[in-house]
Amino acid sequence: MCRPAAEVFAALIACLWCAPCLCAAGRSQQLNYRPIIGVLAQENLPGDQLARGSSYIAASYVKYLESAGSRVIPIRINRTEEEYAKIFSSINGLLLPGGDVDIQTSEFTRAAKIFYNLALKANDAGDYFPIWGTCQGFQQLSVLTANKNLLTLTDTKAVALPLKLTPAAQSSRLFRSFPKDLLQSLAEENITSNFHSWSLSTQNYTRNAKLKRFYKVLSTNSDGKIEFISTMEAYRYPFYAVQWHPEKSPFEWIDKPGMIHSTDAVRASFYTARFFVSEAMKNHHHFSSAIDEERALIYNFSPVYAGIHAVFVQNYYFN
Numbered sequence: 001m002c003r004p005a006a007e008v009f010a011a012l013i014a015c016l017w018c019a020p021c022l023c024a025a026g027r028s029q030q031l032n033y034r035p036i037i038g039v040l041a042q043e044n045l046p047g048d049q050l051a052r053g054s055s056y057i058a059a060s061y062v063k064y065l066e067s068a069g070s071r072v073i074p075i076r077i078n079r080t081e082e083e084y085a086k087i088f089s090s091i092n093g094l095l096l097p098g099g100d101v102d103i104q105t106s107e108f109t110r111a112a113k114i115f116y117n118l119a120l121k122a123n124d125a126g127d128y129f130p131i132w133g134t135c136q137g138f139q140q141l142s143v144l145t146a147n148k149n150l151l152t153l154t155d156t157k158a159v160a161l162p163l164k165l166t167p168a169a170q171s172s173r174l175f176r177s178f179p180k181d182l183l184q185s186l187a188e189e190n191i192t193s194n195f196h197s198w199s200l201s202t203q204n205y206t207r208n209a210k211l212k213r214f215y216k217v218l219s220t221n222s223d224g225k226i227e228f229i230s231t232m233e234a235y236r237y238p239f240y241a242v243q244w245h246p247e248k249s250p251f252e253w254i255d256k257p258g259m260i261h262s263t264d265a266v267r268a269s270f271y272t273a274r275f276f277v278s279e280a281m282k283n284h285h286h287f288s289s290a291i292d293e294e295r296a297l298i299y300n301f302s303p304v305y306a307g308i309h310a311v312f313v314q315n316y317y318f319n
């Protein structure tokens with residue numbers, strides 16, 4: 001939309017040289033090598049002694065995206081719809097992190113819903129906008145798509161599991177670029193960290209027409225009694241959801257069962273992050289000015305060290 005004239009001219013010249021079908025694809029195929037992903041903040045955990053202000057982002061989600069070639073802006077809760085629309089038109093993707101808020105009534109949910117609806121509309125209009133949900137983010141996406149909470153309690157509070165990949169996984173957008181040996185490790189070794197009480201059971205997913213039509217299941221897991229969806233991607237939208245925690249392996253150090261720091265766990269973390277960043281590179285939203293962009297970036301905030309035994313080693317706090 002606002003490429004410098006010279007660049008547009010160069011593109012036009014290039015078009016004279018290339019086949020018409022390539023020209024038609026044009027701009028949308030160019031990659032944005034300076035992507036910015038928004039990470040949604042959420043209400044502080046009850047009893048968080050270090051909390052400053054009303055909301056936080058665990059720094060591991062920021063590092064996770066940064067390590068894969070993206071910059072990050074925090075998206076704060078309790079903002080107006082207009083403010084969120086402006087942020088939406090400035091960023092190239094959205095990450096909904098894990099956490100512990102009410103996924104039907106929280107301010108986190110209110111903001112997630114606004115962005116989700118904006119993303120549906122944008123993608124329908126050919127404006128590629130990816131969303132990634134991790135753990136609570138996965139659950140939030142399921143509630144937004146189904147328009148109700150279909151989650152059930154599972155015994156998965158602190159356990160590492162191997163992904164039970166579905167036949168659809170191999171050809172999925174998310175997994176098809178993974179090295180074969182890494183997919184094999186994910187399928188055979190207990191390297192995906194699960195820290196959730198609630199899950200979307202295969203049964204409830206299958207019985208809900210909205211979810212079933214919207215998401216393709218890439219992996220499942222079980223707590224021994226209930227089989228639940230652990231990875232899914234939307235059929236028609238660049239929306240991705242993992243019930244497990246790829247960001248924890250390289251960036252969180254609480255010493256408890258389910259925390260895995262093996263080479264393949266860290267590789268899996270990187271490949272999921274790199275995949276999502278590569279999706280964000282297909283989006284061309286941008287801030288209205290370089291100054292606005294600079295002011296929005298997470299670099300303007302400092303994470304607070306919570307201690308090596310804390311659930312999150314470092315958190316960003318916001319008003």
Ligand SMILES: *[C@@H]1O[C@H](CO)[C@@H](O)[C@H](O)[C@H]1NC(C)=O
Pocket residue numbers: 078106107
């Ligand atoms: C932010 O959201 C919370 C939860 O809904 C609400 O209690 C609070 O009043 C809001 N604060 C502002 C400043 O809007």
Ligand SMILES: *[C@@H]1O[C@H](CO)[C@@H](O)[C@H](O)[C@H]1NC(C)=O
Pocket residue numbers: 149150151152153200201203204
């Ligand atoms: C299905 O969803 C309902 C909520 O609508 C929940 O009460 C129930 O436990 C879920 N059942 C399974 C097997 O997931």
Ligand SMILES: *[C@@H]1O[C@H](CO)[C@@H](O)[C@H](O)[C@H]1NC(C)=O
Pocket residue numbers: 159160161162190
């Ligand atoms: C490894 O995963 C299996 C499920 O495939 C589970 O039954 C087992 O408890 C896990 N082992 C550990 C040590 O977490």
